[in-house]
Amino acid sequence: MSLPRIAITVGDPAGIGPEIAAAAAAASEVRAVCEPVLYGPSKAVSFVPGVLTAEAGRASYDAVVRAVEDARAGTVAAMATAPINKEAWALAGLPWPGHTDLLAHLTGASPVAMMFVSDALRVVLATVHVALADVPRLVTRELIESTIALTARELPRFGFAAPRLALAGLNPHAGEHGVIGREDDAVLAPAVRACRERGIDVVGPLPADTVFVRAVRGAFDAVIACYHDQGLIPVKLVAFGQAVNVTIGLPIIRTSVDHGTAFDIAGQGRADAGSMIEAVKLAARLVGQRPDEHD
Numbered sequence: 001m002s003l004p005r006i007a008i009t010v011g012d013p014a015g016i017g018p019e020i021a022a023a024a025a026a027a028s029e030v031r032a033v034c035e036p037v038l039y040g041p042s043k044a045v046s047f048v049p050g051v052l053t054a055e056a057g058r059a060s061y062d063a064v065v066r067a068v069e070d071a072r073a074g075t076v077a078a079m080a081t082a083p084i085n086k087e088a089w090a091l092a093g094l095p096w097p098g099h100t101d102l103l104a105h106l107t108g109a110s111p112v113a114m115m116f117v118s119d120a121l122r123v124v125l126a127t128v129h130v131a132l133a134d135v136p137r138l139v140t141r142e143l144i145e146s147t148i149a150l151t152a153r154e155l156p157r158f159g160f161a162a163p164r165l166a167l168a169g170l171n172p173h174a175g176e177h178g179v180i181g182r183e184d185d186a187v188l189a190p191a192v193r194a195c196r197e198r199g200i201d202v203v204g205p206l207p208a209d210t211v212f213v214r215a216v217r218g219a220f221d222a223v224i225a226c227y228h229d230q231g232l233i234p235v236k237l238v239a240f241g242q243a244v245n246v247t248i249g250l251p252i253i254r255t256s257v258d259h260g261t262a263f264d265i266a267g268q269g270r271a272d273a274g275s276m277i278e279a280v281k282l283a284a285r286l287v288g289q290r291p292d293e294h295d
Contacts (some may be wrong), residue, residue, distance in 0.1 A: 015261025049267025057088030
């Protein structure tokens with residue numbers, strides 16, 4: 001049986017993306033499970049490693065768009081993305097703060113969420129690239145309910161037939177019953193109750209300073225975090241370089257690395273391709289388990 005073709009976008013061409021994408025495409029463990037196809041700018045165009053430019057931002061965007069088009073057309077079975085630079089996208093006049101928002105726009109998918117997958121811990125982000133000051137306003141009951149439901153729907157694809165979920169509290173100590181903020185009692189707790197009434201195995205909000213420890217020890221299959229750093233700090237602490245970023249809720253399969261463009265070491269041959277390799281391997285494993293096959 002032929003192996004699935006997996007698109008690998010090289011990310012910002014001034015960062016480490018091109019080298020880790022090439023290393024992943026050449027890795028024997030990758031070629032054992034898929035046929036990798038690189039997507040990036042023409043080799044006739046050169047970019048200076050470590051130099052932020054609008055041109056590099058546009059080139060990385062164009063590669064993602066082409067890969068999405070091919071994934072939707074069935075030319076490739078899935079896509080794995082090397083890191084883009086958000087500032088370069090802004091310089092290029094692109095309105096999306098990152099891959100997740102762009103992919104939702106290109107595919108018309110909603111809701112979508114960013115999930116980080118590792119052997120030790122799985123985390124889903126309710127909000128992603130937004131200012132911390134905006135998080136309390138954005139964390140609505142509707143958002144939390146949809147994120148919990150999406151997580152419960154998608155986790156069986158990753159080997160958890162009956163997922164056990166936990167919601168991290170927004171405030172310290174999950175608000176201490178309103179003493180340290182009201183959002184946990186007024187917004188998060190009702191969302192959890194509503195999801196439980198729908199048959200979803202979810203608890204919370206639980207204090208964020210302990211819920212991730214409990215998850216790593218096996219109490220939960222995934223944790224829903226309210227904001228970016230709340231969820232990514234524990235994932236990167238326990239599995240940096242091995243975790244894979246997956247966009248759940250899309251009609252296509254998309255995985256990515258757990259790190260950024262690393263301009264400081266770009267072009268020096270020092271970049272670790274481990275997360276890129278894991279991202280491509282996971283994309284290949286997910287082929288045939290499309291999100292739209294679930295109820």
